[in-house]
Amino acid sequence: MRALLVPSGSIDLSPVEHLLRQLGVTPTRARDDEAAITAFHLSPYPLVLVGMDEAGDRIVLVRALRACPRGTQASLVLVARPEQVEKLQPLLEAGADDFLLLPLDEASATLRLRLAERRSAERPQPLPDDFELDGLCAVLLRESPVPTCITTREGSAFVEVNDACTRLFGYSREEMLWRTAKDLNLWETPLEPDRLSALFQEQGVLRGVESRVRSKDGEMHHVLIYSGIAEYAGTPHVVTMFPDLTERKQMQARLLLSDRMASVGTLAAGVAHEINNPLAYVTANLGYAHEELVRLLERGTAAPPDSAPATHPLKAVCVALGEALDGADRVQTIVGDLKTFSRDTQEPLRAVDVKKVLDRTLNLASGEIRHRAKLVKEYGEDVPLVRGNDSRLGQVFLNLLVNAAQAIPSDGDADHHEIRVRTHLVSPGKVSVEVSDTGAGIAPELMGRIFDPFFTTKPPGVGTGLGLSICHNLIHAMGGEMHVRSDLGRGTTFQVLLPSATTAMEQAGPEPRPGVSSAGGPRGRVLVIDDEPMLCTAVERILRPHHDVVYTTLAAEVLPRLEAGEHFDLILCDLMMPKMNGMDFHAALQRLRPELTGRVIFLTGGAFTAQAKTFLERVPNRRVEKPFNARALLAVAREVIATVS
Template structure:
């Protein structure tokens, strides 16, 4: 016997028994709920999922087409069949045009079992197609978001690199400021503002690789703080943020996927708090260590809670509790998918009038996976440096901050740099932008490797954030370092100090 959870819309008990008898004769083990009114139908649709709905056409207070309309309003794709004592051809045609799956007369119910079997099979096929389409839409959205984030980060990072380097140059060359110097304070304030922009751009870059499944040891508190910065404008006027960081900070995961999960949960919490009537509007970020050694991250809010009738559907694609136009219903579905790909577990801890708690459980990183920070060199070492960047202002800024004792040449095209090498010039370090028009960093490197292999090993790449899978594979194959823009002066000087100078220079 095939289990069947049936919602039967029928006012005559004898006719209901005829339907049930025919279904059981067709091999169905039926669990049936019978309703007679629109109010009872709506309550049944809210409280339970159904395998099929069978309705009499004419009832005292409403009819089958009105019932079918209520089912469609709930967004349900459930086989809906009409049985009727009397039904004219025009009525039957109207029902089929409305989307009813089948109809039959009560004195010809032998067709009911086969018809229901067919419609149940079709419903399963439709569900499978929808799931495939939803996965494609989720993938497209993630890819679009990553492309947009990378593009924005790259466009901002080039001018920001020049700005930060020039501010560093001015601050270093001005010496000790006089107390109360307006000019010096203006430079310091500008440097702080530029650093804030740099942090925001780095946070945006988190979303340039949301589909990156690579996992490594990372500081979960830094990822949470990064997501908070991105959500600042959305959250600041809605709720007070409380950080309750108690767990060891390092976990195994991908910065991009985790950042996207946290950002979505924080924004959802802010929206819930904004619509609550309580006075204590708070969002609490909690981290703690579980008994199994995993790190548990919780997002608490004091919002209105999630209605009981929809709690089981909140992770479904395209399902949203937000008003029309304010939510796509993809956020939590994407988050759960990203969590699964990261080997993490995302779920709803509790919800109610006092608020909601979502949680994410992540594997803890072993102590040996914590990277050891390197000491930065305080001054520029004596090196012969070539800077290759299509943004001339970036090259000039690097030239200023390195200054003496470095000898720095700045070029904006790879062909010009290859000409210098072909003429016999040699460099201790070649700082090369990875993404350039006409000849990008990878093409320049390949031609340089054929022209002067020893010079190719002295290339240090720079990137403003536009990172393709091709570029990742290329960098992994070469093993050469790559600096993120805007360049950190201390890190740049430290890297130069660790590259031995050439014994002889042309």
């Protein structure tokens, strides 16, 4: 029998060599590790003795020897000093069979060497170089789209993997052979192999056990594990298949989120409707009170209210009402955002000043930013207005700013981090808005997926993976582009490119303050139908100076009067009401007084049913959204009544 001795600088293999000669074994010394591998390639040895080095790290040599032709048949024995025993475990897991301790106990060492000799003789012959699987084995292993591997029963080292398996884990076949799943850190947790091993020992097989594995790039995959004992190259091995469930799990998550978003949309629309009803008369009454107070101040001081004496007792009341109207406007904006969950918003594109939108958005995001980074604003002086929608742009910028802040650790070291917001004209007709951070950056292999729906690099529970996808779609809908560049470990920059506004576009301006217009027009007779009594009185209060108003909270009650021929120039009717709603009233009016259907204006706090949406798309009638602008309501009323007159 022949043996290969691989020395190290700290281990003297002379006693081992002497004992081998006594046992009739012919030892051959290798000069170093490289020479040992070369010698084993040229003429494999049934017994290899490896001296431990000072660091105790011989795992590369052990694996290299195992990977050589006939390396699986050889017995690998480590030679170490007693103080190096604790360093032997990783080497035994990597493929070493046994160890000898110096100074040698001759009886014990002789027994271990005889066992090593027997182990080598009993191991099956390795596969010949021209070995090829055939029949069913070839189909299952090589052609199967299911990731499949064959491992040793002891040590669980990979001896064969198919192409699907290498694609799943991201390692080449050469990188996986004679290494274990533990070596490659393939399991999600260190305890997972123990759990699977216990199940395997208890049941003898694994049938569809769900688990999660990690690929080379760190991406997690949901898999089902099927394992059993099968003969391979003449000896029992463990055959394992890993059907990848990742796409199925993602689809289930998308369907679940889609159902959840649909439920949220229905809930949001209903909530918006219920808020809009009281908000409508709150806004209308505040506007009425504010306008009346302004008139009183104007009559009392013969000057605009802003120039009235600061000590005037009603001046403070006027200011308070103005602030209350501002608060109502904010509630209206929030409710409008809620309604975006339930419908596709087709808001008009206007000329927008991105600097103003950014400033408003930065105020909202300041709580996220100030504890993490310094904020730097770099606004270009030559930046024109852009074509877009200010609320949607605000949504995009807020998402980018919050993402930038969350990419920076919240360790209180804000002075060493920076979030920079920059605007400039990149070319005639194109404006660039950039949000940069000095955070962790994005790995190059993830850059291509950054705008994919449901893809996120944030921890579970922090992000849904929808934010950037929605932002990308919003910018694209406005005729813009969205790009990202990142340097791993140094930071990320998101760039939004927007078309500049044309001179013919309407500039976005502040909404007019709800109030009562004193403009003239023909006086008419108006019927108001709404199930909210206070909304009816609020509308009556707004219209009373200009028109004769009749109101009711039940649509069915007014039908006999209409059937009897009572005249109305305008009918303001709520769309969603109990008992008889606006749609039913319109149908009844079509039967009784079809000439009046064109005079109906629907008051709506949100059409949150499919029936209501279809109805509004079908009929040509005007509508006023709650909470309504009193001035706009008056203008619509004047227009309809003037047409009738």
